[in-house]
Amino acid sequence: MAEDLRDVMVKGDEEALGPHIGVFTARSTDGRILKVSQDGGIVSAVAIYGLEEGIFDGFVASVADPDDPEEPWKPRPVVITDPDEVLEAAGTKYTYCPNVSALKEAITTKACESIMFVGTPCQVRAVRKLQIVPLGMRHFPEKVKLVMGIICMENFPYEGLRSIVEELCGVWMREVAKFDIGKGKFWVFTKDGDVVSIPIDETHPFEGEPCHVCTDYCAELSDITAGSVGSPDGWSTVIVRTPKGLEILQDMVDKGLLEVKSIEEVKPGLGLVEKLAQVKKNKNAKEIEEREELNLPRPGEVFTKV
Amino acid sequence: MVKLAYVQLAGCCGCLVSLADTYERLLEILDAVDLVYCQTLMDEREVPSCDVCIVEGAVCLNHEHMVEEVKEIERKADTIVALGACAATGNFMRHSRGNQRGRPTHEAFVPVTEVLDVDYAVPGCPPSPETIETFLVLLLEGKEELLKPFAELAKKTSYCGCDLMEEIINKSMCMGCGTCAANCPARAIEMIDGRPVLNKDRCIKCGACIVSCPRFLWIGDEPIIKAFDVGKVEEGGE
Numbered sequence: 001m002a003e004d005l006r007d008v009m010v011k012g013d014e015e016a017l018g019p020h021i022g023v024f025t026a027r028s029t030d031g032r033i034l035k036v037s038q039d040g041g042i043v044s045a046v047a048i049y050g051l052e053e054g055i056f057d058g059f060v061a062s063v064a065d066p067d068d069p070e071e072p073w074k075p076r077p078v079v080i081t082d083p084d085e086v087l088e089a090a091g092t093k094y095t096y097c098p099n100v101s102a103l104k105e106a107i108t109t110k111a112c113e114s115i116m117f118v119g120t121p122c123q124v125r126a127v128r129k130l131q132i133v134p135l136g137m138r139h140f141p142e143k144v145k146l147v148m149g150i151i152c153m154e155n156f157p158y159e160g161l162r163s164i165v166e167e168l169c170g171v172w173m174r175e176v177a178k179f180d181i182g183k184g185k186f187w188v189f190t191k192d193g194d195v196v197s198i199p200i201d202e203t204h205p206f207e208g209e210p211c212h213v214c215t216d217y218c219a220e221l222s223d224i225t226a227g228s229v230g231s232p233d234g235w236s237t238v239i240v241r242t243p244k245g246l247e248i249l250q251d252m253v254d255k256g257l258l259e260v261k262s263i264e265e266v267k268p269g270l271g272l273v274e275k276l277a278q279v280k281k282n283k284n285a286k287e288i289e290e291r292e293e294l295n296l297p298r299p300g301e302v303f304t305k306v
Numbered sequence: 307m308v309k310l311a312y313v314q315l316a317g318c319c320g321c322l323v324s325l326a327d328t329y330e331r332l333l334e335i336l337d338a339v340d341l342v343y344c345q346t347l348m349d350e351r352e353v354p355s356c357d358v359c360i361v362e363g364a365v366c367l368n369h370e371h372m373v374e375e376v377k378e379i380e381r382k383a384d385t386i387v388a389l390g391a392c393a394a395t396g397n398f399m400r401h402s403r404g405n406q407r408g409r410p411t412h413e414a415f416v417p418v419t420e421v422l423d424v425d426y427a428v429p430g431c432p433p434s435p436e437t438i439e440t441f442l443v444l445l446l447e448g449k450e451e452l453l454k455p456f457a458e459l460a461k462k463t464s465y466c467g468c469d470l471m472e473e474i475i476n477k478s479m480c481m482g483c484g485t486c487a488a489n490c491p492a493r494a495i496e497m498i499d500g501r502p503v504l505n506k507d508r509c510i511k512c513g514a515c516i517v518s519c520p521r522f523l524w525i526g527d528e529p530i531i532k533a534f535d536v537g538k539v540e541e542g543g544e
């Protein structure tokens with residue numbers, strides 16, 4: 001008998017994590033996913049499951065070509081309709097990728113009727129706003145069926161990422177097989193199998209400034225959020241927020257697609273997620289105040305000056 | 307019941323067609339209002355007193371009678387709505403250089419927002435059926451928080467994709483989500499290096515980009531939490 005997620009999940013501090021039903025640790029049971037995914041492959045597993053089951057007919061994500069001669073690893077949004085192509089988008093690209101822009105292509109060009117979206121917390125917020133008030137979107141609100149968020153402390157502009165990798169780590173972008181942030185370090189795994197890391201503090205000067213007014217670490221308005229923090233290597237921390245998200249994850253567990261554990265059994269555990277979420281909130285709330293002193297607007301309150 | 311008037315000025319009637327494209331939901335909306343004026347649908351010659359007046363199309367300042375009629379709306383209606391880009395920001399009516407044959411000298415076409423104190427503007431050419439429906443439902447339910455983007459849009463008579471540069475990017479606010487590009491009806495925005503870049507020749511100056519930007523205007527978390535049951539544990543189970 002497969003596990004009932006309600007028995008595995010625990011609730012954390014909603015102040016830090018945002019409203020949720022429960023949190024647990026999980027990974028995909030598919031070796032092909034784990035080979036290319038960033039962490040436990042939860043995002044890719046949900047997308048493949050949904051496309052195969054016909055719950056979704058389009059998956060909006062981010063792909064990058066590590067071998068691009070001009071700009072290796074520069075991501076661009078994609079609309080994936082074939083479950084076999086989901087893994088092409090797996091893995092984290094630590095630079096801005098305008099995933100929301102691809103919703104237009106998903107609806108108008110690819111005629112998708114039921115879309116799964118994945119994005120950073122700010123992108124999740126953008127999609128949710130449009131679902132409530134579809135300002136310039138056509139045939140939109142009811143077609144986005146699942147919004148998955150990925151935990152995010154900050155992002156880097158492409159040239160910032162390139163500086164970190166090429167100048168600080170001493171690795172050419174085109175040599176990179178995978179990037180990661182964890183255990184206080186920025187990691188680069190090369191195609192030749194080398195591993196280079198630098199303290200995360202050294203990357204701070206390259207963080208995008210617009211990220212410093214964002215107080216959402218855990219994609220608080222998603223259906224499901226996945227991140228690495230809190231769970232062991234190769235596993236994901238999963239925050240279930242909506243009944244729809246829970247239903248999908250439970251069905252995946254029942255079908256043997258996910259291996260799950262209580263986050264209380266693993267190290268470093270939920271406490272670290274809560275701590276980092278609070279760090280982001282405090283740090284960036286302070287930045288917003290400092291900007292106000294310079295007469296800069298608060299995020300979401302720019303408005304029109306008439 | 308809310309008394310609603312629908313006024314058509316200079317334009318193509320596409321907004322009304324888009325409103326009708328909400329199909330059965332249109333009937334629900336019509337059930338919830340008392341339609342007191344709409345030249346296309348009924349034989350009523352003068353805009354009567356009403357709670358809400360929806361205006362579609364641009365005003366021709368060379369057309370005295372039209373200007374008078376429009377001015378009258380301010381006295382008759384509590385809430386004025388500019389529906390679609392012609393009424394909100396002028397749209398292609400701004401490019402008019404003489405009206406059809408009967409009126410070759412008419413060229414001063416301006417959005418209703420230039421003539422009246424408009425409360426809400428709905429972007430789009432035409433606004434999508436979903437946008438119109440959502441707007442009307444929010445209006446009838448009096449959800450002011452969520453009407454904010456529409457109220458904001460009504461504050462100016464002209465926008466441009468370059469507003470994103472001045473208001474968002476130059477303020478270190480743009481996190482490159484691509485929402486503006488998805489909302490632009492003219493495909494005038496391309497995302498380059500994680501930021502919107504405007505093709506000015508394509509921009510129809512509608513403002514859909516900036517009002518949709520979450521960094522420009524946030525609608526609050528609460529309505530989203532409610533609409534999607536975020537954090538809601540289902541009752542029951544075994």
Ligand SMILES: Cc1cc2nc3c(=O)[nH]c(=O)nc-3n(C[C@H](O)[C@H](O)[C@H](O)COP(=O)(O)OP(=O)(O)OC[C@H]3O[C@@H](n4cnc5c(N)ncnc54)[C@H](O)[C@@H]3O)c2cc1C
Binds near residue numbers: 062063
């Ligand atoms: C900029 C950034 C910062 C992050 N910071 C943290 C952090 O501080 N703590 C933490 O726990 N986790 C962080 N993550 C999330 C983490 O790296 C993994 O994405 C997450 O754990 C999901 O892993 P997975 O194995 O389930 O995903 P996978 O199955 O590998 O799928 C990941 C999905 O994310 C999409 N994606 C990748 N890069 C981007 C991007 N730049 N923009 C939008 N979508 C993208 C991919 O298309 C893919 O579908 C960050 C992710 C990003 C993109």
Ligand code: SF4
Binds near residue numbers: 516
């Ligand atoms: S860029 Fe597009 S959305 Fe923005 S004002 Fe111009 S036409 Fe409208």
Ligand code: SF4
Binds near residue numbers: 474475501521
């Ligand atoms: S919607 Fe706003 S934050 Fe998003 S890319 Fe456009 S300008 Fe930037």
